Amino acid sequence: MKANWRERIAIEPAIHHGEPCIKGTRVPVSVIVASIADGDTPRQIIDAWPQLTGDDIKAALKFAAEAVNNADFVPLPRTNGR
Template sequence: MLERISIDPEICHGKACIKGTRVPVHLILEMLAAGDSFADILESYPFLTEDDIRAAIAYASLLATEEIRTIPTVA
């Protein structure tokens, strides 16, 4: 799935996009979070596929599994 995601500094300021498009992954995720269905997204972006939407979800899942460590601030 992740081969459907590209990150190119020359496209969308380097944000993760669906490969071959200028549709950022975050836009798809925002639409899903707002309650839009796959069908809604495909109606808005007919050149995308259901697998592209699934790839966006898989990419978000990968990012969510990263371990975040806080750095103590100096008072």
């Protein structure tokens, strides 16, 4: 996907309480990413939400990757010698 994910992801308070969604749809990025994590293929996702494209799915994954990359994580304390 050559286009920037910002062209495909919208964060609007009136849609899904501001949860990131694919522009022009009510499909949350989190649903797409979770579907991929559960083993669904892009074709299965598009079959379930025909308003999506392959580029929408790629944009959702790029958005999620950037969100994780920019998140601050606090390591958990080690327990039992681990």
